[in-house]
Amino acid sequence: MSIDKCFHCGDDCARTKIHHDDKLFCCNGCKTVFEIFSENDLTCYYDFEQNPGATPIDIDGKYDYLDKPEIVEKLIDFQEDSTEIVSLHIPHIHCSSCIWILENLHKLNQHVVSSQVDFPKKKVSITYKTEEFSLKSLVELMSRIGYEPYISLENYNQTTKSTDRSLIYKIGVAGFAFGNVMFLSFPEYFEVSEYWLEQYKPVFRWLMFFFSLPVVFYAGRDYFKSAVKGLRSKILNIDIPIALGISVLFVRSTVDIIFNLGSGFFDSLTGLVFFLLLGKIVQQKTYKSMSFERDYKSYFPIAVTKINPSEPLGTSGAVGKEENIQVYEIERGDKLLIRNQELLPVDGILMSASAEIDYSFVTGEAKLVKKVSGDKVYAGGKQRGSAIEIIAEKSVEQSYLTQLWSNDVFQKDYNPKFQSLIDKISKKFTIAVLTIAFSGLLFWLFYDTGLALNVFTAVLIIACPCAIALATPFAMGNLLRIFGKNGFYLKNTNVLEQMADLDVFVFDKTGTLTTNKKSDISYSGLTLSEEDKMVLKNTFRNSNHPLSRELYSFLSSQNIQDSESFEEHLGEGIISTYNDHTYKLGSAKFVSNVVEDPGLSTAVHISKDETYLGKFEFDTIYRKGVESLFESLDSQYKLIILSGDNEGEKPVLTKMLPKTTQMFFNQKPDSKMRLIEKIQSENKNVVMVGDGLNDAGALKQADIGIAISENVNVFSPACDAIMDASEFHKLDRYVDISKKGIKIIKLSFLFSFLYNSVGLYFALTGQLQPVIAAILMPLSSITIVIFTTLATRNISKPILNE
Amino acid sequence: MNVIYGLLAISILVALIFFGLFIFSVKKGQFDDDYTPSVRMLFDDELVKDKDEKKKENSNNQQKQS
Numbered sequence: 001m002s003i004d005k006c007f008h009c010g011d012d013c014a015r016t017k018i019h020h021d022d023k024l025f026c027c028n029g030c031k032t033v034f035e036i037f038s039e040n041d042l043t044c045y046y047d048f049e050q051n052p053g054a055t056p057i058d059i060d061g062k063y064d065y066l067d068k069p070e071i072v073e074k075l076i077d078f079q080e081d082s083t084e085i086v087s088l089h090i091p092h093i094h095c096s097s098c099i100w101i102l103e104n105l106h107k108l109n110q111h112v113v114s115s116q117v118d119f120p121k122k123k124v125s126i127t128y129k130t131e132e133f134s135l136k137s138l139v140e141l142m143s144r145i146g147y148e149p150y151i152s153l154e155n156y157n158q159t160t161k162s163t164d165r166s167l168i169y170k171i172g173v174a175g176f177a178f179g180n181v182m183f184l185s186f187p188e189y190f191e192v193s194e195y196w197l198e199q200y201k202p203v204f205r206w207l208m209f210f211f212s213l214p215v216v217f218y219a220g221r222d223y224f225k226s227a228v229k230g231l232r233s234k235i236l237n238i239d240i241p242i243a244l245g246i247s248v249l250f251v252r253s254t255v256d257i258i259f260n261l262g263s264g265f266f267d268s269l270t271g272l273v274f275f276l277l278l279g280k281i282v283q284q285k286t287y288k289s290m291s292f293e294r295d296y297k298s299y300f301p302i303a304v305t306k307i308n309p310s311e312p313l314g315t316s317g318a319v320g321k322e323e324n325i326q327v328y329e330i331e332r333g334d335k336l337l338i339r340n341q342e343l344l345p346v347d348g349i350l351m352s353a354s355a356e357i358d359y360s361f362v363t364g365e366a367k368l369v370k371k372v373s374g375d376k377v378y379a380g381g382k383q384r385g386s387a388i389e390i391i392a393e394k395s396v397e398q399s400y401l402t403q404l405w406s407n408d409v410f411q412k413d414y415n416p417k418f419q420s421l422i423d424k425i426s427k428k429f430t431i432a433v434l435t436i437a438f439s440g441l442l443f444w445l446f447y448d449t450g451l452a453l454n455v456f457t458a459v460l461i462i463a464c465p466c467a468i469a470l471a472t473p474f475a476m477g478n479l480l481r482i483f484g485k486n487g488f489y490l491k492n493t494n495v496l497e498q499m500a501d502l503d504v505f506v507f508d509k510t511g512t513l514t515t516n517k518k519s520d521i522s523y524s525g526l527t528l529s530e531e532d533k534m535v536l537k538n539t540f541r542n543s544n545h546p547l548s549r550e551l552y553s554f555l556s557s558q559n560i561q562d563s564e565s566f567e568e569h570l571g572e573g574i575i576s577t578y579n580d581h582t583y584k585l586g587s588a589k590f591v592s593n594v595v596e597d598p599g600l601s602t603a604v605h606i607s608k609d610e611t612y613l614g615k616f617e618f619d620t621i622y623r624k625g626v627e628s629l630f631e632s633l634d635s636q637y638k639l640i641i642l643s644g645d646n647e648g649e650k651p652v653l654t655k656m657l658p659k660t661t662q663m664f665f666n667q668k669p670d671s672k673m674r675l676i677e678k679i680q681s682e683n684k685n686v687v688m689v690g691d692g693l694n695d696a697g698a699l700k701q702a703d704i705g706i707a708i709s710e711n712v713n714v715f716s717p718a719c720d721a722i723m724d725a726s727e728f729h730k731l732d733r734y735v736d737i738s739k740k741g742i743k744i745i746k747l748s749f750l751f752s753f754l755y756n757s758v759g760l761y762f763a764l765t766g767q768l769q770p771v772i773a774a775i776l777m778p779l780s781s782i783t784i785v786i787f788t789t790l791a792t793r794n795i796s797k798p799i800l801n802e
Numbered sequence: 803m804n805v806i807y808g809l810l811a812i813s814i815l816v817a818l819i820f821f822g823l824f825i826f827s828v829k830k831g832q833f834d835d836d837y838t839p840s841v842r843m844l845f846d847d848e849l850v851k852d853k854d855e856k857k858k859e860n861s862n863n864q865q866k867q868s
Contacts (some may be wrong), residue, residue: 096841103842119838168828176821180814200806207810 008034009146010051029056033145037101040108045101052097054146061339063143065303065324066136074156075135075302082130083113086138088149091711093122102147109133109141153300153327167284171277174219177211178270184208188263189771205257208266216250220273238426238469241433245464246273252457265461268773272466275781283473283493292491292719296402296693299380300327300345305337307389327396334392338383347399348390350375354572355388357381362401362693363510363644380693401669401693420497421745422472426465433463440764451766458768462759467752467780471745475788479741482796487724488734495720498704499687499738504679505633506698508672508690509643509653512708515621515725521554525606525614532608535583539576542566547604548574551616573604583608588615625729627656632732634658638684642667642675644694673697689731693717706731733798740795747791748784755780 004012006026018025021038025031033053037045045052065071078085092098099117102124106112111133115126128138139149184204187197220243227243230236246269253264308321322337327345330336335351338344344357355377356368362380371377377390379399396402437459444452476493483490490496507513528536533555540552565577573586584591584607591605592612603615633639639661641653647665654663664675676698679686688695688702691709696717699705705719708728723731759776762768827833 096844099838099841100845103845117838117842118835119841120835165828165833168833169825172821172824172828176817176824180817196806203807203810207814 005051006030007046008051008053009055010053011055027055029146032056036108036145042101042104042107045097048097048100049095052095054092056144056146057148057341061305062342063136063139064305065326066134066139068303068324071156071303071324071326072135075151077125083127084130084135085125085127086135087123087125088139088142088151089121089123089155090142090147090149091122092147093117093119093124098147101145105141108145109138112138151302152298153302154297156302156326167277167281170219170222171274171281173214174270174274174277177215177219178267178274181208181211181266181270184211185263185267185770185774189774201263202257202260205263208264209254209257212250212253212266212269215270215273216246219277220246223276235423236427236430238422238429238465241426241430241463241465242276242469244460245466248457248460249464252461263770265770265773267770268461268777271774271778272464275466275778276469279470279473282477292722296380296405299343299693300396301343303327304330304342304345305339306330307335307337309335330392330395332392332394336390336392337387338390339387340383340385342383344377344379344381344383344390345399346379346396347393348377349393350377350388350390352388352390356384358384360511360692405696420472420494421742422468425468425749429465429468433460436463436760436764444766448766454768455764455766458763458766459760461773462763462768462776463756464777465752465756466777467755467784468749470781470784471748471752471788474785475741475745475748475792478789478792479737479796482792483734483799486730486799487727488799489722491720495704496738496741498685499735500742501685502637502687502704502735503684504638504640504686506640506642506676506679506686506688506702508688508692508695508698509641509649510645511691512689512695512728513622513626513641515623515710521550522617523614524617525612528613531579532583532613535576535578535581536585536606538578539566539574539583539585542576543568543574547618550618551604554616581609584610622656623725623728629729629732630657630661633735634660638662640664640675640679642672642698644668644672669694669697673701676701689723690717727799730799737796737799741792744788744791744795748788751787752780752784755783 004017005024006012007023008025008030011026018028018031020031020034023034025034030053033056034043037043066075073079076084076086090098090102093102099119102117103115105115105126111129111131113127113129115124117124126138139151142149184207187204188201223239223243223246226237226239230240249265249269249272253266253269256262256264303324303326306323306325308323325334330346336346336348350371350373353373355371357371357377358368359378359381362378368384369381376393378401379396380401437456440459441452441456444455472493476496479496480490480493483496537552537555540548540555565575567575569575569586569590573584573590576583576585585604588603588605591607603617605615606613630639639658641657641661641663643649643663643665644667645665650663650665653661667675672695676686676688680701680703686702687704687706688698689706689708690699691707695705695707699707699717699719704721706721706723707717707719708723708725710725727734755776759768759773762772
């Protein structure tokens with residue numbers, strides 16, 4: 001641990017250093033959390049992981065709406081007498097310390113009865129007594145220790161979905177039956193003709209029959225359903241030969257034991273279903289803490305503060321009464337109060353003198369947008385700075401941004417164009433199997449009628465495509481896990497298959513190609529003296545403006561001395577006095593009364609005693625590896641850049657990127673979507689890479705939508721895949737690996753065909769013994785599983801983090 | 803050799819008991835979260851003393867000192 005790291009949150013203590021109890025803290029917030037923990041004897045928190053905490057954020061008034069019982073009622077899971085249970089999503093949950101502290105909440109507050117963390121879902125379920133406690137106090141308690149829950153409109157009216165556990169039950173049933181049937185059929189494998197074995201054969205066989213009943217009619221039910229569905233829509237899917245195999249296995253085995261013809265294939269039958277279900281569970285791997293289906297509801301607050309018009313009491317200074325209302329209740333003309341860090345839920349008109357709005361959720365642009373009284377402000381922005389008042393212009397659903405979600409694209413569930421590899425192959429496969437089975441039947445009808453039915457069923461049994469059905473889930477499921485470990489989270493295996501077949505790459509610019517974190521700062525103008533630098537650094541230290549924070553860490557001066565006077569003009573700049581010199585920092589207009597040309601980059605200007613000194617310029621920074629990524633994609637794909645911004649960055653982009661890259665500027669959310677639709681109509685597969693909510697339509701419309709996110713646990717619009725921003729430069733390698741993954745699946749198909757031909761030899765010659773089927777089936781399945789696992793691990797080497 | 807019926811019945815009964823336990827545990831949600839319990843079981847040793855005990859201890863210490 002470096003000495004300059006905060007003991008609580010692990011941040012660099014560059015700005016301020018607070019020493020407390022021999023430990024170093026970056027801010028008072030972190031220190032306070034430590035004090036709370038140490039007072040309650042909970043410092044074990046720091047033993048499990050180093051610097052596990054998060055800086056608590058000021059939440060003053062933010063959760064006032066939790067005072068309203070009708071809102072609380074919609075959020076909690078259970079309520080009886082004086083006990084309530086609530087399940088909260090906490091984005092910060094990331095390590096064992098988090099689990100420990102959250103499950104020891106009852107030590108911090110006696111009203112909390114118990115709490116249980118679900119780590120994969122990043123949720124904590126808390127039971128508490130409501131006599132002297134409430135949801136609001138609970139949320140505030142958690143925010144105070146740095147575990148602020150994330151409550152959004154999505155939680156409102158949320159129906160608690162019962163988790164689907166049917167697959168686990170089915171696997172349990174199939175596994176149970178498989179094991180028992182194996183035991184019971186063991187004596188038959190060796191064909192020992194001992195007296196007592198012969199005598200008990202029927203008992204053993206009937207027991208096997210009863211064990212396989214739930215396997216066929218419960219565990220394997222989905223295969224029959226899917227096969228019928230496929231036949232109805234005239235698609236020969238892979239479940240048809242599987243369902244055929246299962247039913248033939250069952251009928252033939254039952255007939256065998258009724259007429260005492262043999263021991264039947266119950267072992268193969270139960271094993272087959274068990275392995276197939278295993279494949280399903282491997283494929284079903286989902287990232288529980290992530291949601292790929294988000295709409296604006298996950299971003300929007302549940303309630304806002306409405307300022308009721310003051311009663312005409314005759315007194316002139318009557319102040320409007322503040323009230324928390326649910327966002328759906330906002331009507332046109334309502335006056336709303338938006339505090340620091342709160343989100344604008346509706347389009348409206350600004351009433352306060354000025355506002356600085358952060359639209360980074362919407363556009364990916366981190367720079368604040370300045371608005372003055374009378375300007376129109378759009379929903380989705382976050383106010384930074386002091387509280388503002390707006391007059392609502394529209395209701396939530398009718399706002400500019402939210403209207404995007406009423407588009408048809410968001411009603412569509414899947415891509416009808418897409419046909420998975422297994423669907424393509426299963427058609428040929430089914431036809432081939434049926435042809436072989438019937439020709440075998442015909443041949444033996446003339447040759448040896450007694451064997452004809454035996455051969456026919458044997459072919460259907462041995463050709464049951466267990467190994468083929470397992471190849472995709474295991475290869476793709478394994479790749480999905482490897483991708484996820486590296487920070488590229490795909491919604492399901494279909495996305496991976498689609499990634500191998502792309503034509504056009506579309507990128508959003510702001511927030512996708514550029515980072516929204518670091519900017520390149522350069523200074524131009526007169527040389528600054530040491531004293532100037534010192535004053536500037538101290539001035540920036542006092543300001544909470546994001547640009548000030550960046551400039552503070554940019555300036556190297558170390559002397560910390562408070563300036564004599566400090567005055568922050570919101571949205572304009574700062575005036576600071578030191579040693580009788582007046583410094584002005586801020587916009588060009590504020591500093592030297594010159595109207596800035598609506599330039600390409602953001603700048604902070606400085607003047608000293610009305611003499612212009614110079615400016616700090618913030619240049620947009622492109623993500624690491626953008627150039628090489630475009631270069632390597634250029635040879636195979638068509639590249640397009642869609643930007644909502646003006647053409648300011650065009651010269652830089654043309655210089656940096658391949659000449660064939662097409663660029664479109666000034667694109668609105670729905671025009672981005674239309675453009676993708678247009679490319680798709682040319683029969684091209686399009687991948688859209690974006691980040692903000694304004695890309696949501698395009699992400700959904702594209703064949704694959706990849707959302708780039710700096711923090712994968714918090715924000716990302718609806719998409720097919722979420723990619724950690726640090727992995728962006730490896731996008732070409734991921735695409736390459738998915739292509740190789742498809743090759744691996746094709747190879748495993750080849751393997752299973754080989755096994756099938758061996759089996760078919762036995763089947764067609766009428767020699768198929770149950771024991772051969774019982775060996776071939778698991779053997780082929782296990783080979784496929786091992787092969788795909790090893791091969792996928794091998795091909796994914798290029799993306800592994802060193 | 804009729805004992806084999808008894809043995810079969812017992813073995814199947816035992817298997818069914820375990821199967822029933824499995825169903826019960828799935829129903830209780832034990833398979834929903836496969837990570838947290840593995841971490842939670844390591845915490846038991848670190849459990850801190852209750853506040854009351856701590857106070858007692860403190861008062862004891864103070865008594866000793868005085």
